[in-house]
Amino acid sequence: MGQMGLSSFSFSMVSYIILVLGLIIGPLLCNGGKTSTFVRKVHITQGDQVGKAVIVSWVTVNEPGSSEVLYWSEISKHKKVAKGKVVTYTYFNYTSGYIHHCTIRNLKFNTKYYYVVGIGHTERMFWFFTPPEVGPDVPYTFGLIGDLGQTFDSNKTLTHYEMNPQKGQAVLFVGDLSYADNYPNHDNNRWDSWARFVERSVAYQPWIWTAGNHELDFAPEIGETKPFKPFSKRYHVPYKASGSTAPFWYSIKRASAYIIVLSSYSAYGKYTPQNAWIEEEFPKVNRSETPWLIVLMHSPWYNSYNYHYMEGETMRVMYEPLFVKYKVDMVFAGHVHAYERSERVSNVAYNIINGECMPVKDQSAPVYITIGDGGNIEGLANNMSEPQPAYSAYREASFGHAILDIKNRTHAYYSWHRNDDGYAVEADSLWFFNRQWYPKDESH
Numbered sequence: 001m002g003q004m005g006l007s008s009f010s011f012s013m014v015s016y017i018i019l020v021l022g023l024i025i026g027p028l029l030c031n032g033g034k035t036s037t038f039v040r041k042v043h044i045t046q047g048d049q050v051g052k053a054v055i056v057s058w059v060t061v062n063e064p065g066s067s068e069v070l071y072w073s074e075i076s077k078h079k080k081v082a083k084g085k086v087v088t089y090t091y092f093n094y095t096s097g098y099i100h101h102c103t104i105r106n107l108k109f110n111t112k113y114y115y116v117v118g119i120g121h122t123e124r125m126f127w128f129f130t131p132p133e134v135g136p137d138v139p140y141t142f143g144l145i146g147d148l149g150q151t152f153d154s155n156k157t158l159t160h161y162e163m164n165p166q167k168g169q170a171v172l173f174v175g176d177l178s179y180a181d182n183y184p185n186h187d188n189n190r191w192d193s194w195a196r197f198v199e200r201s202v203a204y205q206p207w208i209w210t211a212g213n214h215e216l217d218f219a220p221e222i223g224e225t226k227p228f229k230p231f232s233k234r235y236h237v238p239y240k241a242s243g244s245t246a247p248f249w250y251s252i253k254r255a256s257a258y259i260i261v262l263s264s265y266s267a268y269g270k271y272t273p274q275n276a277w278i279e280e281e282f283p284k285v286n287r288s289e290t291p292w293l294i295v296l297m298h299s300p301w302y303n304s305y306n307y308h309y310m311e312g313e314t315m316r317v318m319y320e321p322l323f324v325k326y327k328v329d330m331v332f333a334g335h336v337h338a339y340e341r342s343e344r345v346s347n348v349a350y351n352i353i354n355g356e357c358m359p360v361k362d363q364s365a366p367v368y369i370t371i372g373d374g375g376n377i378e379g380l381a382n383n384m385s386e387p388q389p390a391y392s393a394y395r396e397a398s399f400g401h402a403i404l405d406i407k408n409r410t411h412a413y414y415s416w417h418r419n420d421d422g423y424a425v426e427a428d429s430l431w432f433f434n435r436q437w438y439p440k441d442e443s444h
């Protein structure tokens, strides 16, 4: 796929110029204070397993400044301070700014909090809402975005998500964030510009991160051989809370959902850390507490486009029996730059000699949704395998996002929104019936 270079540059350049101007003009207007601690690229994610903690991350440019976050709830207004840590990294000839990560703990559920990062004239204030306490009938609305990048299409996707009348409260992000690796020497300034671009959403609501192939930044030709280096320095996740030993696979509970994040680009075969973790993990899911079992990964298993075809196949062979056994409700993936929704199908009967190697309808199986249509920089995937396989319920090569609106333990309303339509238009939609509590066939 060719690159759409032009469209990608302008808006990030404009915001960059505005920020640079801000840095130059700032001190003149602000009593000669230092500009070097200017805080930017603020983002938050869930900081524990149940939603009572938030990880706040941000970058300061020339000096570390403070790693503390000042925060207070809308109700009490009593200000508290949480202490964080600062890290830096180098990548080829790029040196990062000071990357701060601060976990705010012991928050109250279902509460609006304000928070401030930075010191003196560089202070910036944001807010977020904690989720309601985990429970089986707690409604919650997730946004779904994948393969976002930083093009005009990316901006359109984010704007459509923000303007959707169904308001997402947190984003399940299925991997491929900045596409910095598509620039010369994986230009890590692109990690910075991406973080500035999405700040308008992710500073105010948590995005739940999944690692994609564009997070690998594995480039031995320029001496960079540590996979996920920039991603893991910049995007912290609460992996230890779920007993994981690496930040690329982990789980969280949020409202009535149990969300398992897997890594398509970490080892997952027998005896690997990820496999050991997932085998322990599925039995822990209590559907009386969290009825909705959702899995996020980057590389899709059921994909009928002629891009990345069968790349998810080895992981499917490895883990699909678990997904069926534990009745996963839905699996969201990205990677393929288009949209696709599957029927409930499984392909777990094959044992090398019986010839039973076709996907079959299976009401214990998840619906697989590919939502890699965020904008990227490589263009849309529009070449589909023909005829459309029976497992594929709906597919379309358009940019967009989706909303998963969980109503209670039995029903969740799902809709996909293409960027070419008005904000409220649903291009594809479905009532999901929970596999544990109401395992009816939703396809008719």
Ligand SMILES: *[C@@H]1O[C@H](CO)[C@@H](O)[C@H](O)[C@H]1NC(C)=O
Pocket: 010, 011, 012, 014, 152, 155, 156, 159
């Ligand atoms: C990105 O979207 C925002 C919000 O819709 C808009 O204000 C801004 O002009 C867009 N930026 C570009 C470069 O198109």
Ligand SMILES: *[C@@H]1O[C@H](CO)[C@@H](O)[C@H](O)[C@H]1NC(C)=O
Pocket: 093, 094, 185
């Ligand atoms: C890094 O190297 C590239 C290619 O040689 C060069 O264009 C760029 O200016 C360098 N950046 C820094 C910060 O030295």
Ligand SMILES: *[C@@H]1O[C@H](CO)[C@@H](O)[C@H](O)[C@H]1NC(C)=O
Pocket: 286, 287, 288, 289
């Ligand atoms: C599952 O969750 C329910 C509801 O919170 C609770 O009553 C029950 O004890 C839990 N079961 C297990 C095995 O932990």
Ligand SMILES: *[C@@H]1O[C@H](CO)[C@@H](O)[C@H](O)[C@H]1NC(C)=O
Pocket: 306, 383, 384
């Ligand atoms: C679509 O993909 C198929 C299979 O890879 C390939 O043979 C075909 O040439 C592609 N068509 C176009 C228009 O690129």
Ligand SMILES: *[C@@H]1O[C@H](CO)[C@@H](O)[C@H](O)[C@H]1NC(C)=O
Pocket: 407, 408, 409, 410, 411
């Ligand atoms: C669950 O939500 C669905 C859709 O809103 C509704 O029809 C159903 O009555 C609800 N179930 C209960 C027990 O409230």
Ligand SMILES: [Fe+2]
Pocket: 147, 176, 212, 213, 214, 298, 334, 335, 336
């Ligand atoms: Fe990808």
